Amino acid sequence: MNVTLLLSGDELIDGRIRDANGAFLARRLHERGHDVDRIEIVGDDLDDLVECLRESRERADAVVMSGGLGSTGDDLTRHALAEAFSRDLRLDDQAVAWIASFWERVGREAPVQPYPEAFLPAGTRALPNPVGLAPGIALEEGPFRVVALPGVPSELRGMVEAGVLDVLGEGKGARVERTVHAMGLAESEAAVRLGALLERGRQPLIGITCGQGRLTLRVQAESDDPDVARRLVEDGVRAIRERLGAHVFGEGEVSLAEVVLEQLRRRGATLAVAESLTGGEIGHLITEVPGASDVFLADFVCYANEAKEALLGVPGATLRAHGAVSLETAVAMARGARERTGADFAVSTTGIAGPTGGSAEKPVGLVWTAVAWAGGERTLRRVHAGSRHDVKQKAAHQGLDLLRRTLAESAEMDGGA
Amino acid sequence: MNVTLLLSGDELIDGRIRDANGAFLARRLHERGHDVDRIEIVGDDLDDLVECLRESRERADAVVMSGGLGSTGDDLTRHALAEAFSRDLRLDDQAVAWIASFWERVGREAPVQPYPEAFLPAGTRALPNPVGLAPGIALEEGPFRVVALPGVPSELRGMVEAGVLDVLGEGKGARVERTVHAMGLAESEAAVRLGALLERGRQPLIGITCGQGRLTLRVQAESDDPDVARRLVEDGVRAIRERLGAHVFGEGEVSLAEVVLEQLRRRGATLAVAESLTGGEIGHLITEVPGASDVFLADFVCYANEAKEALLGVPGATLRAHGAVSLETAVAMARGARERTGADFAVSTTGIAGPTGGSAEKPVGLVWTAVAWAGGERTLRRVHAGSRHDVKQKAAHQGLDLLRRTLAESAEMDGGA
Numbered sequence: 048m049n050v051t052l053l054l055s056g057d058e059l060i061d062g063r064i065r066d067a068n069g070a071f072l073a074r075r076l077h078e079r080g081h082d083v084d085r086i087e088i089v090g091d092d093l094d095d096l097v098e099c100l101r102e103s104r105e106r107a108d109a110v111v112m113s114g115g116l117g118s119t120g121d122d123l124t125r126h127a128l129a130e131a132f133s134r135d136l137r138l139d140d141q142a143v144a145w146i147a148s149f150w151e152r153v154g155r156e157a158p159v160q161p162y163p164e165a166f167l168p169a170g171t172r173a174l175p176n177p178v179g180l181a182p183g184i185a186l187e188e189g190p191f192r193v194v195a196l197p198g199v200p201s202e203l204r205g206m207v208e209a210g211v212l213d214v215l216g217e218g219k220g221a222r223v224e225r226t227v228h229a230m231g232l233a234e235s236e237a238a239v240r241l242g243a244l245l246e247r248g249r250q251p252l253i254g255i256t257c258g259q260g261r262l263t264l265r266v267q268a269e270s271d272d273p274d275v276a277r278r279l280v281e282d283g284v285r286a287i288r289e290r291l292g293a294h295v296f297g298e299g300e301v302s303l304a305e306v307v308l309e310q311l312r313r314r315g316a317t318l319a320v321a322e323s324l325t326g327g328e329i330g331h332l333i334t335e336v337p338g339a340s341d342v343f344l345a346d347f348v349c350y351a352n353e354a355k356e357a358l359l360g361v362p363g364a365t366l367r368a369h370g371a372v373s374l375e376t377a378v379a380m381a382r383g384a385r386e387r388t389g390a391d392f393a394v395s396t397t398g399i400a401g402p403t404g405g406s407a408e409k410p411v412g413l414v415w416t417a418v419a420w421a422g423g424e425r426t427l428r429r430v431h432a433g434s435r436h437d438v439k440q441k442a443a444h445q446g447l448d449l450l451r452r453t454l455a456e457s458a459e460m461d462g463g464a
Numbered sequence: 465m466n467v468t469l470l471l472s473g474d475e476l477i478d479g480r481i482r483d484a485n486g487a488f489l490a491r492r493l494h495e496r497g498h499d500v501d502r503i504e505i506v507g508d509d510l511d512d513l514v515e516c517l518r519e520s521r522e523r524a525d526a527v528v529m530s531g532g533l534g535s536t537g538d539d540l541t542r543h544a545l546a547e548a549f550s551r552d553l554r555l556d557d558q559a560v561a562w563i564a565s566f567w568e569r570v571g572r573e574a575p576v577q578p579y580p581e582a583f584l585p586a587g588t589r590a591l592p593n594p595v596g597l598a599p600g601i602a603l604e605e606g607p608f609r610v611v612a613l614p615g616v617p618s619e620l621r622g623m624v625e626a627g628v629l630d631v632l633g634e635g636k637g638a639r640v641e642r643t644v645h646a647m648g649l650a651e652s653e654a655a656v657r658l659g660a661l662l663e664r665g666r667q668p669l670i671g672i673t674c675g676q677g678r679l680t681l682r683v684q685a686e687s688d689d690p691d692v693a694r695r696l697v698e699d700g701v702r703a704i705r706e707r708l709g710a711h712v713f714g715e716g717e718v719s720l721a722e723v724v725l726e727q728l729r730r731r732g733a734t735l736a737v738a739e740s741l742t743g744g745e746i747g748h749l750i751t752e753v754p755g756a757s758d759v760f761l762a763d764f765v766c767y768a769n770e771a772k773e774a775l776l777g778v779p780g781a782t783l784r785a786h787g788a789v790s791l792e793t794a795v796a797m798a799r800g801a802r803e804r805t806g807a808d809f810a811v812s813t814t815g816i817a818g819p820t821g822g823s824a825e826k827p828v829g830l831v832w833t834a835v836a837w838a839g840g841e842r843t844l845r846r847v848h849a850g851s852r853h854d855v856k857q858k859a860a861h862q863g864l865d866l867l868r869r870t871l872a873e874s875a876e877m878d879g880g881a
Binding site: 056057058059060061062063064065066067069070071072073074075076077083084085086087088089090091095099102117118119120121149152153154155157158159163178179180199201202205254256265320322324325326327328329330331333334335337339340343344345346347348349350351353354357358387388400401402403435436439 | 476484502653671745764765805851854
């Protein structure tokens with residue numbers, strides 16, 4: 048199916064916001080075997096929306112829209128659909144019920160009745176929004192399909208994950224894809240190790256993207272025979288794992304924190320965290336994973352030196368002799384977190400996030416991480432490039448990855464998984 | 465001038481890459497007083513490019529293109545321009561000279577002669593590329609203008625910074641813009657309070673976007689007289705502040721954490737945090753702000769009940785009688801964090817992030833936050849919708865906003881700023 052994406056919002060065409068929905072929708076549609084022919088981004092303008100819908104109908108088999116489903120005057124999607132497909136707007140019972148239950152769930156009064164979000168073009172269907180208030184809209188006109196989704200990325204994603212794109216059916220032949228994640232290598236280092244595997248135009252096609260020190264390799268193949276495509280992708284994944292070794296930490300939607308939590312859970316072990324420069328980011332990443340409470344006991348974010356001493360028992364002498372950003376402080380923080388919580392493993396971070404505070408000896412971006420467990424301590428020193436935010440992100444992932452490798456290697460030594 | 469952005473690349477429409485050029489170009493054009501009417505993203509396809517160019521010519525005054533200027537078979541921008549404007553491709557002397565000097569500079573041999581990147585549609589002009597190899601193209605047809613730029617973001621930005629958009633001239637008079645941020649109101653609640661201020665087509669034009677419980681109101685006005693535009697925007701901002709009152713927390717690029725840190729700094733006060741469901745997110749948001757260490761002492765992320773007791777001194781009886789997610793536990797956490805660090809203010813969060821763990825009495829999304837200070841305690845109960853990630857984000861902002869309001873009101877009571 049040829050699908051046009053039609054994204055609306057004044058904030059998207061005047062440059063206030065960089066669109067996040069187009070690439071997400073395109074990837075999901077691509078995975079289902081559909082082709083996206085165009086992504087059109089327009090402002091909150093009724094005429095533009097109607098014109099784009101009419102043009103798309105000439106050219107494509109379906110349109111997926113995002114934005115304009117809210118309750119204010121610049122929310123025009125339902126009006127554009129009504130005009131482009133010559134239908135009246137009517138209050139939809141299903142939408143009314145969902146919106147009522149949303150307000151009930153959050154325990155507040157709806158400000159306007161009847162709900163503006165519940166007016167749908169006649170003959171269309173409301174699509175459930177598990178995250179937010181405004182339902183989506185599914186419209187059919189002969190073989191042509193429209194799916195209208197909210198512009199808020201978390202709502203749009205929640206609806207897509209819940210299956211709203213099923214309205215479009217399945218696309219052509221088999222397009223198989225897997226992603227492999229690795230840590231601790233620069234993109235160029237990985238490219239050297241992977242060599243010819245990265246050549247364009249080959250099957251499977253392998254692409255690299257990177258972020259927060261994490262590399263993601265996307266392996267894809269197409270064939271009329273799904274088994275052939277699947278085998279090609281499997282070969283590619285196997286070759287990547289051989290060449291990148293222990294740097295590979297997982298596949299698909301998995302996060303580094305999930306991998307670490309699973310390693311801990313398998314051993315029946317618990318975790319404590321001690322953070323300085325990362326400021327709570329490791330705890331945040333860990334608690335993004337449902338069920339983290341099985342293994343995660345506590346996180347001490349000790350920004351001030353006094354807090355490192357009082358809450359983690361880092362000796363004042365260590366701080367004075369080596370400074371807060373040092374191997375010694377990192378180790379003392381991890382030990383302190385372990386002792387004060389009784390956790391089996393503890394990971395710590397200390398470093399200089401910037402933009403100021405660096406020196407020749409200890410530059411902005413310098414990060415020490417440590418892991419403490421019954422077997423001793425392990426540390427890692429890195430200097431990260433980028434903004435304060437980047438350095439914090441990379442440092443948090445550096446700590447989690449040191450923990451992952453420590454867990455993997457200590458499990459091997461114990462002879463257990 | 466009405467400008468269409470036409471961005472091309474297969475990687476943009478199959479979701480491999482999230483476009484970075486559209487928002488950048490839109491912002492730059494907007495600042496120069498131009499309007500972007502659409503952003504169109506197409507694959508590396510000659511027919512699509514030609515069709516989009518022809519459509520744009522009917523509708524807009526200019527097109528800015530990105531992508532397709534390289535030397536491989538999928539670089540089709542020059543061919544599309546030649547076809548859409550009925551011109552031949554010719555070797556351009558200026559382009560040849562620049563490309564020759566590029567290869568000389570990098571000390572390598574050009575792989576193909578004559579350079580494919582030097583073929584330009586007749587009557588067009590090569591635009592210098594200070595970062596990379598392929599020059600841009602400027603085309604004029606009557607009053608209509610096309611500027612074609614490379615797709616690599618660093619090259620495109622380098623050319624824009626070097627002034628290639630001058631080809632489009634200056635746009636209309638003064639365009640003044642301010643953004644106002646508010647917390648603690650749903651979008652629809654704000655819409656009711658703002659009423660006619662949100663009507664389309666009025667001056668100043670006010671738009672709302674929302675995320676993580678935060679509302680952003682953008683106020684803009686245009687006029688030949690910059691003073692008039694400025695006054696219109698000021699009136700709009702004043703009206704918003706009157707109607708949303710204490711919900712407004714700042715303007716422009718400011719974050720809620722920045723506002724809170726500034727409030728604390730002004731009073732010479734320090735802060736501690738105690739987090740349960742937010743898992744470190746409040747600490748993370750606070751430490752995103754450079755210089756947070758002035759006021760931020762420590763954050764206790766106590767996920768396990770044992771940690772709440774041992775590290776924060778939450779009485780076991782409180783946990784047993786009211787549960788971890790309760791007003792009483794939130795207050796005890798904030799008190800504990802304050803006592804153990806000596807901080808002047810402490811904020812706490814406890815709640816149910818989901819996706820499981822809710823009950824009829826305490827549903828997923830229920831969040832209690834508390835602030836403790838010399839003046840006592842203050843609490844806030846909310847039920848948030850959305851994914852685990854959304855609930856955590858909204859809860860973290862709920863805690864920061866409760867702190868902000870407590871700081872503002874206690875400063876008033878003290879008679880200070």
